[in-house]
Amino acid sequence: MDRIAIEGGARLEGEISISGAKNSAIKLMAASLLTSEPLRLTNMPRLADTRFLGQLLGRLGTEVQEQDGPEGPETLLHTPEIISAIAPYDLVRQMRASFNVLGPLLARSGQAKVSLPGGCTIGARPVDLHLEALRALGAEIDLHEGYVYAQAPRGLRGAEIVFPFVSVGATEHAMLAAVLAEGETILRNAACEPEIVDLADCLNKMGARIVGAGLDVIRIQGVSRLNGTSHAVIPDRIETGTFAMAAAMAGGEVRLTRTRNDFIANLLDKMEEAGVDVVRHNDGVTIKRNGRRLYAVAVETDPYPGFATDLQAQFMALMTLADGESVIRETIFENRFMHAPELARLGADISIQGGEARVRGVPALNGAQVMATDLRASVGLVIAGLAAKGETVVGRVYHLDRGFERLEDKLSACGARIQRLKGDSTAEEAGFDA
Template sequence: MAERFRVVGGASLQGEVPVWGAKNSALKLMAAALLAVGRTRLTNVPAILDVTIMAELLRRLGCTVDYDAPTGVVEIDVPEQVGHRADYDLVRALRASTAVLGPLVARTGAADVAIPGGDAIGSRGLDLHAAGLEALGASVHVTHGFLVAEAPRGLSGAEIHLEFPSVGATENVLTASVLARGTTRLENAAREPEIVDLAEMLNSMGARVTGAGTSVVEIEGVEALRPTEHAVVADRIAAGTWAFAAVATRGTVEVVGGVPEHLTAALELVRASGATVEPTARGFRVDTGGRRATAFDVATLPYPGFPTDLQPFALAANAVADGSAMITENLFEARFRTVQELNRLGAETRIDGHHVMVHGVERLSGAPVEASDIRAGAALVIAGLVADGVTTVSGAQHIDRGYAGFAEAMQGLGADVTREPDDAPYL
């Protein structure tokens, strides 16, 4: 049954909220487990829908997967022989399924991965993934809706320069090249903490990866890898979500498990809004002192710049800030779908190309709205907290893909946020 979030406005978030492992890392680490025969154990895995989907994909490839969501443990038993086809019904629901491309080509010499769907935030083609695999010696083509990569004689190290520091392409080059013959040098690599997390796991499996977290990564291929145990890095996007939620609601929130060093650009803007940010023994605290935020400009950029995944939250915070701000989206052309829903709540915005001008209002007004993706949905729930009356956010399944126990976390901070059937009367 379809569900929605019911949000009663008026809450100022107060208290502490835990952050689990990063969705954007856990899924890629699960895929990387394919590189070694045996049982790999991941801890600090978030209890989200996307992990369930990735587990099912690995099972279809022949793995045994045990996922204990309450404890955050995933154990993946990889057989000697694995399949190499990722079907459309799973890939359409989980774009991160493309992370199996590199491991499957490296292990089996072939990968058939359906062209993905995923969030409605703009085109995110696989050209860079394909170019990276081709540079390593794979033959790559598209047929019947599948990206097919073949390397029957194995892969060989190469000099690769990415035209754009794509996270997904960087990950697939990493996971493909660890078993390639010779050395691979990857230039203009993505620098996200999730890339560092993947490299650390690969090295614990016996890989030889250096430079992760910089724009140049070198990978010396090895003959085989071994299974490992690895704790997933903290989810910086979830941590940033709660930081901007505090800003929007004039609250004080300690983000337990958050790593402020992974959010430098975002937390600079939190401070620009007038809030204080302080590290704590368990994470960091955002304190607005109960004051209305000052409007702040945002421009999304690849890491270490401001994350595009946090742009909807900056929009929501600026919608009720004092003053006007410009939000510039440099990465995904359709990420402004959040704007039309915020306008339904009474936000004053104007889109001009890849910019949005936002003039803050004192309060928004509750109304039914709809989530188009994970972050848009969570941002609309936050907007509902600063709206008069009741807001309903349809598409709860989107939020479930990225946040474990979102309603419960909100309740723990003093918000009136509940789930209900999507056909319930709007009151």
């Protein structure tokens, strides 16, 4: 099992190009099931999650072709017909978001059998909202032996769906199903994330009629068919924020390009409050910190445009070296502080009570062997390792590969002393040069 070794203390200087958004790309890939014509996605990230979903889509009838286009990595998806409406456990369990093939399968073929999802262990994250939305659209749904059996033999029908709380996945899933439903669908208390807007933009290019994406009320007028199109995936705001905090943690000056700083406005405000120099550009942001001690800052995760839960672990790592005590409140997922004990192995002073973490800054962190528990926790440990004295080895980096493209390459190009240890390599085999 691969691990990542980091020799801390190296400043970061240079430029990092941000990849396409994972959380957008996988929903856009699922949209290819809605049309018999080709869908070309550009600015595509190359990740374990996109590979997993590509394998599942291939099982359902999608021809998936990865290629290098004039603007970088792209994926061509073509589903002339649905050859199977069954998404088996062995594929769906590998990535939670693959559950979102249920809606498109149901909308296009009138039936689907999809395994209940797996994914990171960061809370229950039930799919009840997804299923209730599909039921509201007229689907007949039964749960049996770990599978969802869904039918809509007379097609889906538009409906008014009021989400009891904001859910990105349920909002996206309802959109993917409602575009081919007869009549109008209204989604209330909808998620407002940039990925929602990106999905709506792509679906509208395919012939859908969606208005209000990015607001809490989305209206969808169903159409009888969708066509193919070409669409560029938006920049990954979580990768952008992650590298911004990596630069602040290690110190130095790093410019992040091919991204949008407005996607992480809340984070950048908090980083400036902590004493980090932030310079916003049309195509990204520059992060600077040259030896100055950080200040403790309180954050609370919230749906967009609030502080993203997917950046919480990274921010906790940053606060371990801040002057004073910072309070981090997690309001989205109940089990998302599992990285705290691993940060403590590096010397961090963190106490957890319920959904609140208190981080008391320490003068320095010290390298150690640590273990990733989920995708964002894994990169939070990498960030901490950049500043820790000595060597840090992060295990279970298969979590990391699900959501970060060429992380080691991008960091090492800016001066980080980081490398991947293949297979059963031990910490002593890292072999960093003096």
